[in-house]
Amino acid sequence: MADSTAASTADSHGHDSHGGHPADPSKRDMLELMASAGAAIFGASIVWPLVASMNPAADVLALSSVEVDLTPIQPGQGIVVSWQGKPIFVRHRTPEEIKSAKDVKLNELNDPQADAARVKAGHDEWLVLIGICTHLGCIPLGNKPADVRGEFGGYFCPCHGSVYDTSGRIRRGPAPKNLDVPQYAFVTDSKIKIG
Amino acid sequence: MAGLHKSEFANPVINWVDTRLPIFTMMQKEYGVFPTPKNFNYFWNFGALAMVCLMVMILTGIFLAMNYQPNTELAFASVQHIMRDVNYGWLIRYVHQNGASMFFIVTYIHIFRGLYYGSYKSPRELLWMLGVVILLLMMATAFMGYVLPWGQMSYWGATVITNLFSAFPVVGKHIVTLLWGGFSVDQPTLNRFFALHYLLPFVLIGVIFLHVAALHIVGSNNPLGIDVKSPQDTVPFHPYYTIKDSVGICVFLMIWAGFVCFAPNFLGDPNNFIPANPLQTPADIVPEWYFLPYYAILRSVPNKLLGVCLMFGSLLLLLVLPWLDTSRVRSARFRPIYRKVIWVWILSFVVLGVCGAHKPEGIWVILSRVATLYYFAHLLVVLPILGKIERPLPLPESISNPVVVRSGLIAALVAAFFGLQAMQPARAESAEIRLPEQKWSFDGAFGTPDMAAAQRGFKVYSEVCAACHAMQYLHYRDLAGIGLSAEQIKAFAASVTVPQGLNDEGMPKEGPGTPASQFRSPFPNDVAARAANNGALPPDLSLIANAREGGADYIYGLMIGFADPPKDMKMQSGMNYNIYFPGHQIAMPQPLRDGQVTYTDGSPTNLAQMAKDVSTFLYWAANPEETERKQIGFRAILYLGFMACVTYALKRKVWAAVH
Numbered sequence A: 001m002a003d004s005t006a007a008s009t010a011d012s013h014g015h016d017s018h019g020g021h022p023a024d025p026s027k028r029d030m031l032e033l034m035a036s037a038g039a040a041i042f043g044a045s046i047v048w049p050l051v052a053s054m055n056p057a058a059d060v061l062a063l064s065s066v067e068v069d070l071t072p073i074q075p076g077q078g079i080v081v082s083w084q085g086k087p088i089f090v091r092h093r094t095p096e097e098i099k100s101a102k103d104v105k106l107n108e109l110n111d112p113q114a115d116a117a118r119v120k121a122g123h124d125e126w127l128v129l130i131g132i133c134t135h136l137g138c139i140p141l142g143n144k145p146a147d148v149r150g151e152f153g154g155y156f157c158p159c160h161g162s163v164y165d166t167s168g169r170i171r172r173g174p175a176p177k178n179l180d181v182p183q184y185a186f187v188t189d190s191k192i193k194i195g
Numbered sequence B: 001m002a003g004l005h006k007s008e009f010a011n012p013v014i015n016w017v018d019t020r021l022p023i024f025t026m027m028q029k030e031y032g033v034f035p036t037p038k039n040f041n042y043f044w045n046f047g048a049l050a051m052v053c054l055m056v057m058i059l060t061g062i063f064l065a066m067n068y069q070p071n072t073e074l075a076f077a078s079v080q081h082i083m084r085d086v087n088y089g090w091l092i093r094y095v096h097q098n099g100a101s102m103f104f105i106v107t108y109i110h111i112f113r114g115l116y117y118g119s120y121k122s123p124r125e126l127l128w129m130l131g132v133v134i135l136l137l138m139m140a141t142a143f144m145g146y147v148l149p150w151g152q153m154s155y156w157g158a159t160v161i162t163n164l165f166s167a168f169p170v171v172g173k174h175i176v177t178l179l180w181g182g183f184s185v186d187q188p189t190l191n192r193f194f195a196l197h198y199l200l201p202f203v204l205i206g207v208i209f210l211h212v213a214a215l216h217i218v219g220s221n222n223p224l225g226i227d228v229k230s231p232q233d234t235v236p237f238h239p240y241y242t243i244k245d246s247v248g249i250c251v252f253l254m255i256w257a258g259f260v261c262f263a264p265n266f267l268g269d270p271n272n273f274i275p276a277n278p279l280q281t282p283a284d285i286v287p288e289w290y291f292l293p294y295y296a297i298l299r300s301v302p303n304k305l306l307g308v309c310l311m312f313g314s315l316l317l318l319l320v321l322p323w324l325d326t327s328r329v330r331s332a333r334f335r336p337i338y339r340k341v342i343w344v345w346i347l348s349f350v351v352l353g354v355c356g357a358h359k360p361e362g363i364w365v366i367l368s369r370v371a372t373l374y375y376f377a378h379l380l381v382v383l384p385i386l387g388k389i390e391r392p393l394p395l396p397e398s399i400s401n402p403v404v405v406r407s408g409l410i411a412a413l414v415a416a417f418f419g420l421q422a423m424q425p426a427r428a429e430s431a432e433i434r435l436p437e438q439k440w441s442f443d444g445a446f447g448t449p450d451m452a453a454a455q456r457g458f459k460v461y462s463e464v465c466a467a468c469h470a471m472q473y474l475h476y477r478d479l480a481g482i483g484l485s486a487e488q489i490k491a492f493a494a495s496v497t498v499p500q501g502l503n504d505e506g507m508p509k510e511g512p513g514t515p516a517s518q519f520r521s522p523f524p525n526d527v528a529a530r531a532a533n534n535g536a537l538p539p540d541l542s543l544i545a546n547a548r549e550g551g552a553d554y555i556y557g558l559m560i561g562f563a564d565p566p567k568d569m570k571m572q573s574g575m576n577y578n579i580y581f582p583g584h585q586i587a588m589p590q591p592l593r594d595g596q597v598t599y600t601d602g603s604p605t606n607l608a609q610m611a612k613d614v615s616t617f618l619y620w621a622a623n624p625e626e627t628e629r630k631q632i633g634f635r636a637i638l639y640l641g642f643m644a645c646v647t648y649a650l651k652r653k654v655w656a657a658v659h
Ligand code: FES
Pocket: A133, A134, A135, A136, A137, A138, A157, A158, A159, A160, A161, A162, A173, A174, A175
């Protein structure tokens, strides 16, 4: 199309190409294609770093791990520590809580997962969870004994009523999945390292 | 059916939109078929280039603002965070920083084009005046942007420029307090400058829209300065000028990429790598190069109010230029005398720029006075009279062929380049010390810091320098940049005790470091650091290689430059003599001696070797992105060069029918 404009301009203005070599249309099409493709690639290579700059920066990615001393936490109680800006629930479960978590049949669960897969072997009494509701990100209640814990004695999310059990598994309400377990390890019997 | 537009576009979607809101018709009319004189030379590229600058500046600026903190405590560190941690942060920041200079180069050439070809004359007076407003807005924006990194030059530039207003009697003091939001440049000032620096570019867009709208009413001037007489004098803007502008844009972006990737701080000032210190003014304080001519005018008059008035007047006079120039002939080609004096005027402007870069002493004062005199005489005396007495050459009947002014353009570009160069020596000159120049692994376009040397240098730093000097912008994880493995970094960090916030009793706690820890500071704060060092604060070394004229050569010189003072020199107590330190008296005792550090790789541990290694390490620490930057630079320049060739070939094809 641009070709015809050029030609018609030349005609209507009564010029001819006194250079002696009239524009070769196929070569010109080729050049046009290269120029527009080149501009598109260049545009993309400008957008790329700008978008990448919105991703987590090196300091955010490098956020260190935290160590938690478990000795002060009494059975039935829990504490919240901050890791990567997220609340981590560390709960000392009572024997009844452990039992109720273990006794549930997997087929009764929305997101089936055995309690054993959610705690460290030999440390059944310690439940460590990322305290973020898998529905839309509120922080569920229930870490402190005084909190509302919902009908399964675990956690209750006040935002839209998701109910979690004493293993942090979703039992009722709109949340699709169990509360996540962060990466952590026991450094000693009374100390864990998250991250 | 009032107002429905009859659209001629075939595509039904475009047609539907265009019928209701004829933006496509408008674009087609203003940028598609818009009749444009066919004899433009490459000077007519610079408007488009300025648009490119504005767009790039706004885009990069928005992304910088996402990570920048307009807080006097955090601003400097947040810029370092952008440079070191944010993905491609250094690229975005250097594009933005050098972009300011690019924008001014392009705009100054664009203005020169208008002056030379008389584009300000009837009927384009308003178009020109809007252009002057754009220049003023650009200056305000650039000035406030320069304050944001909150380095020494930012701070003192802000202080000096805002104090200009104090020259005005009675109201002056109040204006300055109003600008500051306090009694010195401080938090309120920085915060409002950030707000305004974000706002003004959008005001610029508005004024530029009016500038372009006015252009599309009166039409473009051209190198002959005569009116377009018939359609035969014009070509449609697209594809003729879209493709010609594209060639210019490719070449221009190549130059920009060259600055960004190979000399990102060439146009900057080492002092701005030092955080703002309201209690100490840097020894040589110079504004950015694009303000130097006005700065020289300000200093050429030994009277505060008059100096300020002349400085503002030098810009405001441009507003009435269309009426100062009494000649009706536009293009300098047909004005034999104007054609010469315009160059004298340009020369006076460049000379002013060079004077502005030097301390106002001796010859520079005289030169700047002469240049200031001509700057104003040209506008107020020469132009009005010249129009009356000059006999213009006969004007051509019509625009026949494109006017090629390659030599003029090249001359202007070369002049611009040397002008820029000439504005540099001011700082080197004040040093008056010849540094022992070394060959560095990172020299030149292909050079990258030698990893082994940097690792040895890190050993020197941590065993010697770290006893007094912090490097607060570095983290142990950054050491991957000098080739340490993840395990080595982990092990090293764990061997260092670093602060770890508060313990359960609320007291400061310490523990082994992790890769994410900041380099351990030898002192908890500046007061403690001063107390331990006879009142002298050992500077942070994170940026020292960029913060000192001479960079790595300077650090090297300082390390090897300790000696006995000359007989006739009176040393102050507690000071040490150093050949390469400005003033030769330095509080730091000689830190490095032969054999002080044990190298594991068998390199000699003499003073020269250790000095070279630690300089390499500190250079890397200040420019950790160097290797990646140069690689990206090569790719960008090769690619843009290729694109310049493609667009140029296409331009020849497109124009073949007209030439
Ligand atoms: S966020 Fe928890 S239920 Fe919706």
